[in-house]
Amino acid sequence: MRIANRAGRAVLVSADSSSFADLEQVSNGRFGPAVPEIYDRWDELLEWFAATGADLSTTGEALAPADLGAPSPGPRQIFAIGLNYQDHADEAGLPHPEVPPTFTKWVGSFAGPEGNLQLPTGTVDWEAELVAVIGRRADKVHVDNAWSHVAGVTVGQDYSERTLQLTGPAPQFSLGKSFAGFSPQGPWLTSIDELANPDDLAIECRINGEVVQQSSTARLIFSVPQIIAHLSSVLPLFPGDVIFTGTPAGVGGARKPPRFLAAGDVVETAIAGLGQIRQTCVTSY
Template identity: 65%
Template sequence: MRIATRSGRTVLVSADTASIVDVARASGGRFGPEPRGVYDAWDEFVDWATGSSIDFAADGVPVVLEELGPPSTDPRQVFAIGLNYRDHADEAGLEHPDSPPAFTKWVGSFAGPVGRLELPAATVDWEAELVVVIGRRAERVTAADAWSYVAGLTVGQDYSERALQLSGPAPQFSLGKSFPGFAPQGPWLVTPDEVADPDNLTIECRINGETMQKSSTSRLIFPVPTLVERLSSVVPLMPGDVIFTGTPAGVGGARTPAVFLQAGDVVETTIEGIGSLRQTCVAP
C-alpha cells in the first residue's frame, strides 16, 4: 500500500502510482482527512484499506507530484541519525559510533517531494536518506519486533547548512538542518510488505544528472530495527513519528575541494522500490 498527502489530506495511491483517492471521502469520514488521525488508527486503517475495493479509475484523480506533501505532515517527534553509514563516518574522519547519534529536524523544514529549495547561504549540502514513519506506539520494543511498529518507508533529504551546523563550541545540528524546505519527503509512504527487502534498498542522489551518492541501506551501521529498538528504549515512539536514518558517503562538504549547492542545481534523490524527490535550487 502507498499513501501520500495532498493539500494536507491523506490519499491512497494506486499500484501504478498514476492516481490517488481521498481517504476521508472513500472511508465515509472514518479515517482522515488529517494524516495524524490515520497514523493514530493505523491498524484499523490498514484493515480497511486492504479490504476495500477502491476504484481508482472511477474515483481517482491524476497524481501531480508538485501537489503532494510529506507523508506525515505534523509528527509529534522527528529523529535524525548521524554517522549511520561506515563510509560516511570515514569520509568525515570520525570513528564509527557505538550508539546512534541523534538530533532533530523541526517540522517547519518539512516539504513535499518536488519543488524549489531556497539556499539561505553558500554552504548548503545534500544528504540522501531513507525515512521511516512509525505506525504504532513503540516503547522498549526489540529489534526482532521493530518492523511491526513501522507504518512505512519514504525518501528524504537532510539538507544541511554546514556553516551554521558546525558553528560555535556546541554544533548547531538541528538549526543548521531546519531551514524551510530542508526536509523534503515523499513522494509517498510505502508499507514494508510492498518492498522486496526493506533492509537492502539502493539509495542514490544525483545533482544535475551526476551521481554524487550511491549506496544501499544494507550498509547502515544501525539498521531500521536497531534504530527503533534503541530510540524506543529511551522515549516512546508515537504514531506518525518520523526517523531520518542517516546518509551514505558522497556529501559535498567532505569533498576536496568542498562542493555546495548553487542556484539552478537540480537535486534528485531516489530509493529503490519507493520513488524519487526533486528539488530545484534557487537564490534567496
C-alpha cells in the same frame, strides 16, 4: 498501501503511482481527511484497505507530485541519525559510532517532494536519506519486533547548512539542518508489506543528472529496527513520529575541494520501490 498528503488531505496512491483517491471519500468518512490522525489508526486502516480491493489505477484522479506535502506533516517527534553509513563516517574522518548519534530536525523545515529549495548561504549540502514513520507506539521495543511498529518508509533529504551546523564550541546540528524546506519527503509513504526486503533498498542522489551518492540501506550501521529499539529504550515513539536514518558517502562537504549547492542545481533523490523527490535550488542571499 501508499499514502500521500495532498493539500493536507490523506489520499491513497495507485500501485502504478499514476493516480490517487481521497481517503475520506473512498472510506465513506471512516478515515481522514486530515493526515496526522491516520497514524493513530494505522492498524485499522491497513485492515480496511486489505478488505476493500479498490483499483485506484482506474478509479482515481491523476497524481501531480508538486501538489503533495510531507507524508507525516505534524509529527510529535522527529529523530535524525548521524554517521549511519561506514563510508560516510570514513569520509568525515570520524570513528564508526557504537550507538546511533541522534539529533532532531524541526517541523518548520518540512516540505513536499517537489519544489524550490531556498539556499540561505553558499554552504548548503545534500544528504539522501531513507525516512521511516512510526505507525504503532513503540516503548522499549525489541529489535526483532521493531518493523511491526513502522507504518512505512519514504524518500527524504537532510539538507544541511554546514557553516551554522559546525559553528562551535557546541555544533548546531539541529538548527543547521532546519532551515525552511531543508527536510523534503515523499512523494508518498509506502507501507512495509509492499517491500520485498525493507532492509535492502537502493538509494541514490543526483545533481543535474550526475550521481553523487549511490548505496543501499543494507549498508546502514544501525538498521531501522536497531534505531527503533535504541530510541524506544530511552523514550516512547508515537504514531506519526518521523525518523531520518542517515546518509551514505558522497556529501559535498567531504569532497576536496568541498562542493555545495548553487542556484539552478536540480537535486533528485530516489529510493528503489519508494519513488523520488526533486528540488530546484534558488538563492535567498
